[in-house]
Amino acid sequence: MRFSDAARPELGDPAARRGRRRAAAEARGRRADAVGGFPGWEALREAGAAIRERTLRELGTHLETLEAAVEEEGGHVHWARDAAEARRIIDSLLPDDVPAALVRSDVTDEIGLDGAEPGPHSKAAVVGAGFLVAETGTLVVAERGDGLSFPGTLVAVAGIEDVVPGWTDLEVLLQLVSRAGAGVPMRPAISTRTGDFALVLLDNGRTTVLADPDGRAALRCVHCSACSDVCPVFQRTGPRPYGPGRAGPIGAVLTPQVRGVEAPLGASLPFASTLCGACADVCPVKIDIPAMLVHLRGRVVDARRGRPVPPPEMLLMRGLAWSMGDERRYEHTLVRRARWARLLARDGRIRRLPGLFGKWTDARDLPAPPRQSFRAWWRRRR
Amino acid sequence: MRIAVFVTCWGDALFPATGRAVVRLLEHLGHEVVFEPAQTCCGHMHWTAGYHPEAIALARRLTEVFAGHDVIVTPSASCAATVRTAYPRMDPALAGLPVYELSELLVDVLGVTDVGARYPHRVTYQPTCHSLRALGLGDRPLRLLRAVRDLELADLPEAGECCGFGGAFAVKNADTSVAMVADKIARIHETGADVVCATDDSCLTHLGGALSRLRSGVRAVHLAEILASGLGAAGPAPVPGGVARRADAP
Known part of the structure; x- marks a missing residue:
């Protein structure tokens, strides 16, 4: 729609x-408040932009480092091409007999997961990752007071771009997210977990x-x-x-x-x-x-x-571009359209326009174009 | 100083009073104003609507038309921003055309804040998005307005929020655009001003069109028209550059 x-x-x-x-x-x-009184904000933004740009440029390398680190810690990495594949993989990783809790994120919304927040007795959980630190294979989730330490099955899901090369990069990004998003110098609770989780990395159009x-x-x-x-x-x-x-x-x-x-x-x-x-x-x-x-x-x-019949807007925009490509054509169009528009005006204002511009006059008037354009005035005064 | 004026296609056709005010104001300050009759449109509308080859052709044309001019002024923050920020993206060869928005020209290039105008109205100033964010005009228009005799300046609440014009947005997303301008007009009414002023006739068409439909009584007026009001009646304005003062335009 x-x-x-x-x-x-x-x-x-x-x-x-x-x-x-x-x-x-x-x-x-x-x-x-969080960024106004913070003198290093612009420098921090520059650093954050550079970190993210560098990460995306060498994304393949960082993902390989991440995969190796996660597996070294006893975890496993799964690659999902789209939302359906991600859901299938997650289903296969969760035990059949217990309901899985969910720590939601933009990525879990993207693949259409829902579920209750994990409690102390949760046996299995799907966690939308905030970031993944490649060098140590660490899962990072913001605003999780209860941590990621519960025993049982933990499946983390993230977009492939959520990887961060190292901990120094993470430090910069967490400050940026906290101040720009939550409006606090640092979110009170950042949970991390290294090892003992399965990781589903989602493409879903990102490449x-x-x-x-x-x-x-x-x-x-x-x-x-x-x-x-x-x-x-x-x-x-x-x-x-x-x-x-x-x-x-x-x-x-x-x-x-x-x-x-x-x-x-x-x-x-x-x-x-x-x-x-x-x-x-x-x-x-x-x-x-x-x-x-x-x-x-x-x-x-x-x-x-390439459409065989150009839409009305395209005809209008091409026509205008052609008119404006030459001052004589332009003035001819200007004079003709202004004369036509004045016919629609009453008391100096147009309350109803036909066609594409009817949406304008549904709620707004348009002033009637004056009889003398600027260029006509300029010519007469010389 | 010899200053070329780019009146913009929108101003040329719909708001010639703005261009005339720029000419009157600059001549009053002792400068020579020239108008290149070959000028048409900067390409802003085509660029932002997605018609990029068409926009680039118009940008090349405008750059050629104004080649050789050292100072070009336009009473539109959007068109100035297009030349400054979009032209280099269209083609690096199009960078550097010396186009100044009117308040930039006055404050930065000519070093004037008191132009000698008189305007007995309560005025509120709407910083348009391109003047605020693309050009970073800051308080230049406000400094010019504060120096106008008999002008009472009223602060606009939530001034930095867009009025909802956005070119094609006003038609393609008309309902959202109207919801935005309705909120903006409520803020304008809170100020008790009888005039809302901005540096761009395109945003003023939107604000003025909605004010007119509502029969609000508040008028949308371009900064140039306010600055060109009552010139000559007040004390002498500074004449930088030692250029001989010319008589006011008829």
Whole structure:
């Protein structure tokens, strides 16, 4: 479904909208406190971006190191191409007779797992990993007060990009996630576990994202949710219109890359933004989400160029580009369209436009174009 | 100083008063303003809508049209940001066109904050996203507004949040866009201002269009028009560069 269609019912719930605005404002306030008084914040962001960029560039090497380290500690690594394969592997690793608890994460949501939080008596658990430290084969999960120390079967699941080369890199990333996401200098509880777990590493479209040099930086994401907290679109629509993948600005750049830009959701998500830039300003690993959205918009349009019957928008945009390619054509178009628009105006304002622009005048007027353009005025005054 | 003005396609067709105000203001400050008649569009709309080859052709054209000019001013933060941040991405050869947004030109290049204007209104200022984040204009527009005689400046709550325009966004995601502008207008009304000011006629079309539909009584006015108001009536404005002052435009 297109983002705009999925957004309509969400926008129609003013109480939910107010709740999201309030929660986001509180999150923004906490974040501003956590990074505002921290003099090294910009340097830390630079370091974090560099760590993530380097990790993605040599991802294969780090994954091999991780696999070797996990197996050396007695664990085992499984590779899943997609969500269905990940679920199959996880099922086969869990004992049949006890229900498995779940520590959820974006990845466990992505593959559609649900279950209760683990308690002291849990016999088996699936854990969405925060990070995986390659050099020691260590699983890292934030905000787990009870730790990962319970006996029994533990299956960790992570995206292939969640690997971190070493502990010094992890230290930088944890500070960034804590300050940008939770708005605290360091999350009170970070649990780690080395050895004695099975690890499922999920691709599910990530290698496709890695192959696009203009889109791969989206995989730098450290899942802090700061971009959603500042996004004016997300605050109005909530997570649902972003579809089954990640929500918010990062989802708008990841989902079209993973699912392609032809279907309605993937084709509309890159346009579900005003390009206001608030997300890029707060991203702790400096993902330039607006630039990436513009890149993906180009891919959406390119995918439509081959259609035998061009859509109305494409005819309009090509026509405008042709007109603007020459000042005489441009002025001719300007004069003709302005004259036509003035016919629709009453008392200097247009309240109803036909066609593509009808969506504008549903809720907004347009001023009637003046009789004299700037260039006409300039010519007369010389 | 000899300053070339890039009025933008949107301003040329829909808001010529903004371009006229820029000319009046700069001539009042003693500068020579030139208009390259071959100018059309910077390509911003095509670039952000995903029509990249078309945008690059327009960017090349604009770069050629303004070749040889040392100082170019535009009353649009979006168009200035397109030239500065998007052009180098389109083609590294397109980097470096010396385009300044109006408040940058005044404060940074010409060193003026008091232009001698008078504007007896309560004004609130909406920092547009491109002026705030892409250009980093900071408080330059506010410093210019504070120096305007009889102007009462009212702080806009949550000023840094987008008004919901976003070019094609306003049409492609019209419901979300309208939800955003409704919240923005509520904040504007809280200020008690009778004028909302910004550095971009595109965002002002959106704000003004919604204010007009609501018959709110608050007007959306470009910074250039405020700065060009009542010139000559107030005390003498600084004339940097020793250029002879010309008479105000008719």
